[in-house]
Amino acid sequence: MTTTTHDHDHDHAHHGPAKGITRWLYTTNHKDIGTMYLWFSFAMFLLGGSFAMVIRAELFQPGLQLVQPEFFNQMTTMHGLIMVFGAVMPAFVGLANWMIPMMVGAPDMALPRMNNLSFWILPFAFAMLASTLFMDGGAPNFGWTFYAPLSTTYAPDSVTFFIFAVHIMGASSIMGAINIIATILNMRAPGMTLMKMPLFVWTWLITAYLLIAVMPVLAGVVTMMLMDIHFGTAFFNAAGGGSPVLFQHVFWFFGHPEVYIMILPAFGIVSAIIPAFARKQLFGYSSMVYATASIAFLSFIVWAHHMFTVGIPFLGEAFFMWSTMLIAVPTGVKVFNWVTTMFRGSMTFETPMLFAVCFVVLFTIGGFSGLMLAVAPADFQYHDTYFVVAHFHYVLVPGAVFSIMAAVYYWLPKWSGKMYNETLGKVHFWLSFIGVNVLFFPQHFLGLAGMPRRIPDYALQFADFNMISSMGGFLFGASQLLFLYIVVNTVVAGKPAPAKPWDGAEGLEWTVDSPAPYHTFSTPPKID
Amino acid sequence: MQRRLLRAGAVMAALLVGSAAQADWQFNMPKGVTDISQEVYGLHMLIFWVCVIIGIAVFGVMFYAMFKHRKSKGAVSSNFHESTKVELAWTLIPAVVIFAVGVRATFTLADMYDVDNADMTVEITGYQWRWRYRYINEADPDAEVDYFSSLSTSRDEINNRLAKNENYLLEVDQPLVLPVGQKVRFVLTAADVIHSWWVPELAVKKDAIPGMANEAWTVINEPGTYRGQCTELCGRDHGFMPVVVEAVSQAEFDEWLAGKQEEARQVAELTNQEWSVEQLVERGRGVYQSACASCHQPDGSGIPGAFPAMTGSPIVTGDIQGHIDIVFNGVPGTAMQAFGDQLSPVDLAAVITFERNALGNNMGDMVEPIDILNLNASE
Numbered sequence: 001m002t003t004t005t006h007d008h009d010h011d012h013a014h015h016g017p018a019k020g021i022t023r024w025l026y027t028t029n030h031k032d033i034g035t036m037y038l039w040f041s042f043a044m045f046l047l048g049g050s051f052a053m054v055i056r057a058e059l060f061q062p063g064l065q066l067v068q069p070e071f072f073n074q075m076t077t078m079h080g081l082i083m084v085f086g087a088v089m090p091a092f093v094g095l096a097n098w099m100i101p102m103m104v105g106a107p108d109m110a111l112p113r114m115n116n117l118s119f120w121i122l123p124f125a126f127a128m129l130a131s132t133l134f135m136d137g138g139a140p141n142f143g144w145t146f147y148a149p150l151s152t153t154y155a156p157d158s159v160t161f162f163i164f165a166v167h168i169m170g171a172s173s174i175m176g177a178i179n180i181i182a183t184i185l186n187m188r189a190p191g192m193t194l195m196k197m198p199l200f201v202w203t204w205l206i207t208a209y210l211l212i213a214v215m216p217v218l219a220g221v222v223t224m225m226l227m228d229i230h231f232g233t234a235f236f237n238a239a240g241g242g243s244p245v246l247f248q249h250v251f252w253f254f255g256h257p258e259v260y261i262m263i264l265p266a267f268g269i270v271s272a273i274i275p276a277f278a279r280k281q282l283f284g285y286s287s288m289v290y291a292t293a294s295i296a297f298l299s300f301i302v303w304a305h306h307m308f309t310v311g312i313p314f315l316g317e318a319f320f321m322w323s324t325m326l327i328a329v330p331t332g333v334k335v336f337n338w339v340t341t342m343f344r345g346s347m348t349f350e351t352p353m354l355f356a357v358c359f360v361v362l363f364t365i366g367g368f369s370g371l372m373l374a375v376a377p378a379d380f381q382y383h384d385t386y387f388v389v390a391h392f393h394y395v396l397v398p399g400a401v402f403s404i405m406a407a408v409y410y411w412l413p414k415w416s417g418k419m420y421n422e423t424l425g426k427v428h429f430w431l432s433f434i435g436v437n438v439l440f441f442p443q444h445f446l447g448l449a450g451m452p453r454r455i456p457d458y459a460l461q462f463a464d465f466n467m468i469s470s471m472g473g474f475l476f477g478a479s480q481l482l483f484l485y486i487v488v489n490t491v492v493a494g495k496p497a498p499a500k501p502w503d504g505a506e507g508l509e510w511t512v513d514s515p516a517p518y519h520t521f522s523t524p525p526k527i528d
Numbered sequence: 529m530q531r532r533l534l535r536a537g538a539v540m541a542a543l544l545v546g547s548a549a550q551a552d553w554q555f556n557m558p559k560g561v562t563d564i565s566q567e568v569y570g571l572h573m574l575i576f577w578v579c580v581i582i583g584i585a586v587f588g589v590m591f592y593a594m595f596k597h598r599k600s601k602g603a604v605s606s607n608f609h610e611s612t613k614v615e616l617a618w619t620l621i622p623a624v625v626i627f628a629v630g631v632r633a634t635f636t637l638a639d640m641y642d643v644d645n646a647d648m649t650v651e652i653t654g655y656q657w658r659w660r661y662r663y664i665n666e667a668d669p670d671a672e673v674d675y676f677s678s679l680s681t682s683r684d685e686i687n688n689r690l691a692k693n694e695n696y697l698l699e700v701d702q703p704l705v706l707p708v709g710q711k712v713r714f715v716l717t718a719a720d721v722i723h724s725w726w727v728p729e730l731a732v733k734k735d736a737i738p739g740m741a742n743e744a745w746t747v748i749n750e751p752g753t754y755r756g757q758c759t760e761l762c763g764r765d766h767g768f769m770p771v772v773v774e775a776v777s778q779a780e781f782d783e784w785l786a787g788k789q790e791e792a793r794q795v796a797e798l799t800n801q802e803w804s805v806e807q808l809v810e811r812g813r814g815v816y817q818s819a820c821a822s823c824h825q826p827d828g829s830g831i832p833g834a835f836p837a838m839t840g841s842p843i844v845t846g847d848i849q850g851h852i853d854i855v856f857n858g859v860p861g862t863a864m865q866a867f868g869d870q871l872s873p874v875d876l877a878a879v880i881t882f883e884r885n886a887l888g889n890n891m892g893d894m895v896e897p898i899d900i901l902n903l904n905a906s907e
Contacts, residue, residue: 062696063688069764070834136833143761149738150721150763154656154863156834238739239860244722245737278597280605287615309724309735309759311742314641318634325626329619332582336618339586343593346605357594361587368579375629377636378572380733381557384724384759449554450728452759455767457686459698459755461554 016518025120028112030097031516033119035415037094038408040122042484044086045401047130049477051079056439056473059466064457072456073141074133080144081162084262085169086126088396091404092265093118093176096204098415100180102509102516103198105189105525110182111175118175125168132158143454145255148236148247152228159229163222170215177211180204189508191527195286198507200268202289206296207264210257213300217254221247245310252303260299263395264292266363266403267334270356272507273410274338277353278345279504284337291330291337298327308379317376324374328367335364350502351425355406358398358433366394369444384454387447393440397476402432408487413501417515418494424486431479438472558728561750561775565731567636575629582622643743646713650704654716654723654736654758655870656863657765657822661704663785664715673788676870677702678818679768683826686768698755701818703772707781708748716742720865724760727773735760748775763863765822798874799897805885808894812882815875820883823863828887835863839888848884848893855880856903873900 017023017032027033054075058066067075097115101108109115132139137156140146151159184205188197197205224247227233234240236247267288275282282288304312304320312320338360347353369391373379382388405428413419442465447453451462458466500510512520559569597603651662658678665672680701684690693699706712716725718736726733729752734744748754756771776784817826820838824830828838838844843851855876858866867876877897884891 062692064686065688069767070831073761073764073766138833141763147722147761150761154721154763238737243739245740278605279599281607281609283609284615285609309733310737311735311740314638317641318637321633321637322630325630326623328626329623332622333615333619335586336615339590339593340614341609342590343597344603344606344608345593345597346599346603347594347597348599349594357590360590364583364586368583371579371626372572372575375571375575375633377568377633377640377731378575380640381568381572381728381731383733384726445555448557450558450756452726452757452767454761455757457697457767460692460694460696 026116028108028116029518030101030109030112030115031415031518033109033115034094034096034098036119037090037097040119041087041089041091041094041404044082044090044126046480046484048079048082048087049480051075051082052473053477055079056470058456059458060470061467062458062460062463067456069456070138070141073143073454074139076454077140077143077146078129078133081129081140082126083396084144084258085166086122088262088400088404089173090122092204092207092262092400093173095200095265095269095404095407095411096176096180099411099509100183100201100204101187102512102520103201103507104184104187104192105508105521105527106183106187107519107522109179110187111179114175115179118172118179121168121172125165125172128161128168129165132156132161135161145251146225147251148225148228148244149238152225152236155229160226163226166222167219170219173211174215177208177215180208181212184208189521189524189527195289196527198268199271199282199285199288199292200265203264203268203271203292206292207261210261210264210296210299214254214257214261217250218258221250221254224250245307248307248310249304252306253300255306256303257296257299259392259395260295262400263363264296266359266400267292269403269407269410270338270359272505273352273356273406274341274360276410276502276505277350277356278342278347280341280345282337283340284333287333288337291333294330295327298323298330302327305374305376305379308376309383321374321376325371328371328374331367335360335367346504350409350422351420351429352406352410352502354426354429354433355402355409358429359402359406362394362398362402362436366391366396366399369394382447384452385447386443386451386453389453390440390443390447393443397440398433398436402436405432405483410502411509412487412490413497414509414512414514414516416491416494417497417513418490419497419501420486420490420494424482424489428479428482428486431482432476435472435476435479439469439476440472442466442469442472560729560731561748561752561754562730562746563749564636564640564746565729567639568731571629571633571636574632578625578629582625640744643713643745645711646745647710648707649713649715650706651715651717652704652725652736654718654720654725654762654769655865656720656763657758657769659704659723659725659758659769659771660719660870671789671792673785673792675702675788676818677704677772679765679770681768695755697768698757698770698772700770700772703753703774705774705776705781705784706746706748707778708751708775710778711745711747714744714746716744719870720863721762722760723758723762723769725756725771726759727754727756727771729754729756730773733759748773751775751777795872795874799872799901801897803877803894803896805881805892805894808878808881809885811874812878812880813886815871815879816882816887819867819871819875819879828883828889838883841889844883844887844889845891848880848891848895851880851884852876852895852900852903856900873897876900 058072135158139158140162142151224235228235234242236242236244271282302324305324373382409425446462446465451458497514499514557569557572559566649664653660658676660676662674677700680699681697685692716734716736718738723736725736730746732744732746734742752775754773758769823835824838830837843854856868858864874897877895877900881894
């Protein structure tokens with residue numbers, strides 16, 4: 001995949017960004033919008049992270065010290081909602097905005113005005129969600145999975161604002177997904193066939209279809225809640241002939257694909273970074289594509305593994321156990337491919353590679369505990385304990401979040417035209433790596449020993465591991481302030497970066513200058 | 529640096545292996561005291577070791593490559609990037625391994641679902657935030673034993689004013705008592721939100737869902753006290769509704785059951801007594817603390833925006849019939865439960881009288897248990 005024309009189109013130099021705040025408010029430029037998504041998601045990451053610090057501080061010792069149970073439940077709920085919908089998803093959309101047009105040789109996203117809209121409704125959604133903390137009765141306190149009837153009949157009044165916020169986030173995600181699909185399918189440079197696309201583009205294409213399929217389901221389930229709360233329906237109210245279990249089926253039909261929405265783009269990022277630093281072509285490109293598609297398909301038929309203790313009939317239980325275990329096969333293919341790509345390469349370990357390698361190891365550990373959770377009889381013991389908390393944090397933090405950090409270090413020279421400080425980057429990696437493992441590994445033991453999740457206080461035998469976990473949490477949280485410093489320092493005072501700072505990197509984005517000009521590929525590049 | 533990564537990997541592997549070897553240190557799942565719990569433990573260890581072996585193989589190759597195939601050691605990259613044979617192998621081999629685990633798990637699952645031929649049935653109902661146990665007795669419904677089981681850890685311990693005892697947060701006023709060696713069927717449901725009843729040593733975890741009757745079963749092999757907790761987020765005091773099961777011999781169980789039935793008869797007799805305001809207030813104080821105080825607060829001040837105050841409440845200081853009605857039937861669509869079928873007539877009368885004559889209220893009136901009983905009959 002090489003290009004013959006560079007984007008040195010000086011005729012367009014006068015189409016630079018507008019000055020002042022209007023540049024950001026009215027922009028339809030994919031790079032500006034990508035930047036805003038990334039900064040927004042980082043702000044949400046710090047906000048959601050500060051809620052996690054409250055949780056870990058309260059759990060530092062047995063007994064109630066800092067907060068009351070009512071507020072603790074608001075913290076667990078807001079932490080989950082903000083991290084899922086505010087930090088991880090917008091970060092991937094930001095990366096998609098920045099990189100997909102450049103990777104496929106397109107001048108911008110296919111629907112630039114909608115792109116602006118899909119970003120700018122997000123701050124309102126999250127401002128509304130965060131404002132519930134100051135309302136009478138408090139913020140949503142029913143967990144990010146908001147199971148009815150705790151989230152309907154028994155919910156605080158602020159639940160209505162939560163529902164509206166989720167609707168807006170969903171609309172934003174759907175618009176983003178439509179935009180990404182339209183860009184990938186219509187705006188590829190001549191010669192950029194589907195099977196020549198970088199894997200990040202492939203994984204995002206599949207993710208976008210998942211979003212379009214399940215975000216309306218989420219909108220549906222919160223609308224049913226709204227009807228139950230305000231308009232006298234009884235979808236989830238047993239006393240009115242409804243069923244709380246219906247809620248869980250609808251929610252997890254959204255929720256399980258959602259899990260893959262948060263990890264498939266990460267697969268794409270890691271599939272770009274590992275070959276670059278192993279100086280060796282990605283092993284099994286086409287099997288990577290097929291594995292991603294298989295995972296996406298399977299994600300629609302495994303939802304009830306979140307509900308093994310709900311009382312599903314035996315055959316249903318067995319079906320969901322088998323289909324869930326099957327996901328290990330295509331996921332395994334991916335891990336094997338990454339390892340084989342590294343094998344007999346010529347590796348160096350700059351910060352992006354460190355995060356990517358760490359992703360492979362720790363995501364796989366999260367995958368292993370996922371395989372354990374798939375075994376339904378054993379799940380009766382694991383379900384809703386800290387074992388589950390450890391599992392999904394392993395796939396989401398050193399999984400999704402580390403992949404985003406890897407991506408930032410990898411592409412920051414392209415975005416800013418400046419090189420980050422390698423030593424500080426490595427310090428950030430090692431602090432995060434140690435912090436994340438001290439934080440989440442002991443939670444496996446807590447869960448197996450019997451500690452339920454979402455409790456503000458616990459029995460004495462859980463005290464030691466909770467204290468260790470909290471200390472890891474504080475270390476991990478503090479390390480992210482270093483990340484903020486590194487990025488700001490790079491943008492303000494970094495050394496100029498060459499067009500291609502990584503000698504093994506492949507792809508069209510490295511054929512344009514650093515920083516990438518405001519408009520790239522106004523004339524499509526030719527792909528051999 | 530990769531040496532540090534290697535070392536970190538080794539520490540993690542040691543921790544993983546440690547979790548198997550040091551079950552006594554509460555690193556691992558308990559083996560439990562039922563045949564099913566031991567089977568589940570076996571499955572857990574099987575899938576765990578499968579993961580460890582795959583992990584050692586994959587990470588072994590990876591760390592070898594990271595150590596050997598680095599640019600600083602002069603490694604030159606190869607350019608192989610496909611191999612149908614290898615890719616086929618690492619698709620099929622995991623599939624076969626998973627199939628083998630799946631078969632064993634399916635048989636265990638079938639066992640766990642077989643609730644037939646139970647020797648006795650206990651109905652478990654989840655309330656915010658306590659459990660209710662009802663020993664089904666189809667032969668003599670009047671002799672059914674039916675009681676609530678609430679956390680007995682004091683607020684002083686929770687709020688760090690007293691030293692925490694060894695069963696902190698895992699102790700209740702009245703445990704669920706079960707005979708060993710008998711197949712006990714559980715029927716689970718809930719009165720308000722979803723709860724989940726879990727005892728790790730029995731490997732029984734089942735959601736208690738309003739409007740639904742779930743089933744589970746156990747045969748406990750060894751006498752003892754087994755502790756668990758609610759595992760489905762059920763509101764504010766989710767962390768404060770433990771499960772305690774006391775497994776005893778059949779003879780001890782029969783004796784305990786007879787005692788419980790006698791207790792129920794005595795409470796029924798109390799209903800027909802004449803009561804003074806003072807007596808009712810005295811009894812009502814305890815009832816209020818166990819049934820009402822977690823929402824309306826021990827001093828009756830409530831929580832603004834969530835739970836109304838008792839002190840000066842228009843209902844409590846208004847017409848007594850309205851007060852009785854709301855305690856009896858609850859307020860549909862809110863957290864206020866219908867206590868009519870949760871409390872005995874004596875306790876209902878006591879708590880209503882208490883609320884009207886304590887917590888800063890001074891109405892001077894009362895309701896007799898017998899009136900509640902009549903109300904019960906007329907409903």
